[in-house]
Amino acid sequence: MTANGEAVNDEAANEGTAGGPGLGHTEVALVGAPNAGKSVLFGRLTAEYADVSNYPGTTVETTAVTVGPTRLTDTPGVHGISSFSEEERVTRETVLEADAVVNVIDATRLDRDLFVTLQILDMGVPTVVALNMMDELEADGVEVDVDALEVALGVPVVPTVAVTGSGVDELRERLPEASAPASTPVDSHYDALPDAVEASRAEKTLLVEGDEPTARRVGARGLVADGGDGPLANVEDREAVYRERRNRVRSIVDAVERDTGSGRAAGQRLGDLLMRPVTGVPIAIGLLATVFYLMGVIVAQRVVGYAEGVFFGRYYNPAVETAVADLLPASEWAAPVEFLLVNDNLGLVTITVQYVLGVLLPLVIAFYLVIGTLEDAGLLPRLAVLTDRGLNRIGLNGRAVVPLIVGVGCVTMAVISTRMVGSRRERLITTALLGLAIPCSAQIGVIMGLLAGLGVAWWGGYLAVLLGVLGVAGVFLDRALPGRQDPLIEQLPRLRVPRPGNVARKTANRSAAFLREAVPLFGATAAAVSTLDYVGALDAIVEALRPLTAALGLPASFGQVLVLGLIRRDFAAAGMTDATLSASQTFVGLIVVTLFVPCILTMAVILRERDARSALLVWVGSWVTAFTVGGVVAAALEVIA
Missing domain, CATH: 3.40.50.300 (P-loop containing nucleotide triphosphate hydrolases)
Incomplete structure (x- = not known):
């Protein structure tokens, strides 16, 4: 059947x-x-x-x-x-x-x-x-x-x-x-259904459990989760059906299961340590610090830095630029083609390849190795439980802790990791917060260098502003978006030693699948930006930003910094190192470039992971937040001065 x-x-x-x-x-x-x-x-x-x-x-x-x-x-x-x-x-x-x-x-x-x-x-x-x-x-x-x-x-x-x-x-x-019993105890509840309702046995079972989509499908629209005055108002309460089924489960388990008393409980004891706040919080902090160190320092800075600075910077890009120049004739039609292929911002066969293979690929592989190991070991659900109470304050549950931590290493990979966050609503909130107030590790390195010259007070102020934006944005999105926050309901798996073969195969499959989807989208975006650059549209953007930068008390040249930020966030922060700015201007500038729109690669991933409307809201919201907060900070510093 x-x-x-x-x-x-x-x-x-x-x-x-x-x-x-x-x-x-x-x-x-x-x-x-x-x-x-x-x-x-x-x-x-x-x-x-x-x-x-x-x-x-x-x-x-x-x-x-x-x-x-x-x-x-x-x-x-x-x-x-x-x-x-x-x-x-x-x-x-x-x-x-x-x-x-x-x-x-x-x-x-x-x-x-x-x-x-x-x-x-x-x-x-x-x-x-x-x-x-x-x-x-x-x-x-x-x-x-x-x-x-x-x-x-x-x-x-x-x-x-x-x-x-x-x-x-x-x-x-x-x-x-494969078979099914001819009848079960739930059948007795079918009599409460109106004769007019035509449904299969499977649908009838769902109806007596109060499943609204099934009720709509078979035309029994009076069925609601909390009762009502429709045609199915006299159906047995769903919880009563569930209690009956749970009683059947307990009866079966008692009949077929026997404890021999010879089991090992080491994994359970370790799991208990992870769940107690006194021992679990330090362990969780150490674990998250390790994840950040691996993603944010070892891979995002050292591996990616070597790939970009040495392999691509010294060898690949110069060789490709020379080859393209030799292959293309010196003609009017060849100039735009050469610019599209090898321009310094997003050349399709130079910088774009550098981003994909030198930046994205190491981060993707490292991310999936880390997450795969944590998954296989059974640690992720325990991190979620430990951080659930704090994240509830910004409209999220504990599952969002991993994307937020990964975002400090690479926001692009963090957006991908929002897949593990419960509902679509919470994935959107997490994505928006990542785009707004979580600086990536490459950007953090430059920011820390600039703040080091200003003093500890400025560094504390910078952190306070970011945490404030994170909290306010989370509360706002939680209240503005329809629906409600999903509670954290976790069935904690047993702790296991990760299987290297399983982690490696999972990493390879996930990485390949991601690159198949992301590379064409990133390539198309890079081509579009290069075209805008060639026709002078990016210069026009710099000019259009002049009133905004002036309102922040920043020089007009800061517009060029923001344009660089459209491509990569760390480019914007790095662009400030060559600018002559006062301490207050540097502080305001860092706030703006941190809150400014996610880099082009992250936007491409947001577009793929969410939808065009969500990506547009994140993009526009970042502009508004960056300049609003930057303006408020600039005004406050002026009053203090």
Whole structure:
């Protein structure tokens, strides 16, 4: 039977796929809680690779592979199939369209994961259960009676260890046996639905649980989450249905699970230390400082500095410029082509290649190595919990801590890392804050040099202004954007030693995918800026900025600094080193270039990660914030003087 209540052709259902997973169904979905091992199992069942992480929320979108007549889809990790989050909505739609489900559950967390299992079975979707992480269950000193669990659920249950491949062959063989109980306790609630509502068994289950999108789809618009006066007002309260299902979970766990008392608890003890504020905060600070040092100092400054200054500056760019000059004839039509290819700002075969290979590629690889290691070890959720209370004050939850820290190393990579932040609303807030008030490490190096000559008081004032802007902007965006802040709900995974092979493969796949998407967009942007430069439009921008720079008490030449900032933020800060400015002018200038628009590479990534409207709002908002705050600071300094 399909998720829509239709019968599946038995002959087709029992056909294996030659050379493939032998699923025996047309549409098969991998469903389970975060960190249950779905993506690892997906990689074992297909020739494709999906991100493998020890962090809830890694799989934000679905990954699908077609093998023969079968399409296998890896869904986001969820604790239920409903519409309470983006992940749940995506998973719900995939399950409703699936002919069968492979429900991957963590054997060490039966009390958590069986809730989703029972919900899928209540929906009547043919299912095979993959009882994963059996090696860790044994290490914990716990036994599960697999045969008894199979009887209790009424569907095939296969013990697996996805990371080693144990049990995968048996799972592949038993996939055609996917089934669902003919009836479950939830069926008794269907009678409360109006006769006029035509829905499949899966949809009826969602209706009695108060799923509003399903109600709208089948025409039962009176269903609301908190009750109402529509046609479904007498449906059993959703929480009552959930309580009933949880009771069933507890009953099953009590019947099939036994503690042998021989488990190891070292990882749990370390996890407890990380979660206690007294010990966890110092550990978290040390961890975040290490991330910043690796991203902001080792890679963003030393590796990138060597690549730009030595490889590209001394060898690559001069050689390419000479080659282009030799290849192009001295003619009128060749001049703009040569400028487009090798100009000093964003030449397509010089500076653009330098940015992509000398700046972007090392940062992308380093970022994914760091994040992949933290994911695999299970540390990211603990950082989120530790910082959640503080970030709540600016409209975010603890998941935003990683993008904000990574932003101090590279704002471009930080924008990419906002994928791990919960809702679209919070991703937009985090992106806006990164664009407004988080200076990248390359910019920080120049800024620290300029502030060092002014004194400690100016440095303290600079930090105070940035933190103030960060707080005010966060509160403003939290109140201005529709919707509400998502609470931090984390299922903390166990701590593990990261697997180097897994981290390396994940890094390679993620980096390649990012470059495939980002490089064409950055190249097109670079070509557009070079064209504006050639026709003199950038000079016109400098002239147009003259009234604004004058209002800040800065010389007209500061407009050139801002134009450089449009290309790269550290270019703007570096441009100030050659200017003759007073202490107050230097301070105001640094505030403005820090709050000024994100560099061209970051804007290209924002455009790709968000949308054109969000990118425009961030860009315009940065202009307004930079000059407004700069003006206020300049006026305050004038009064103080």
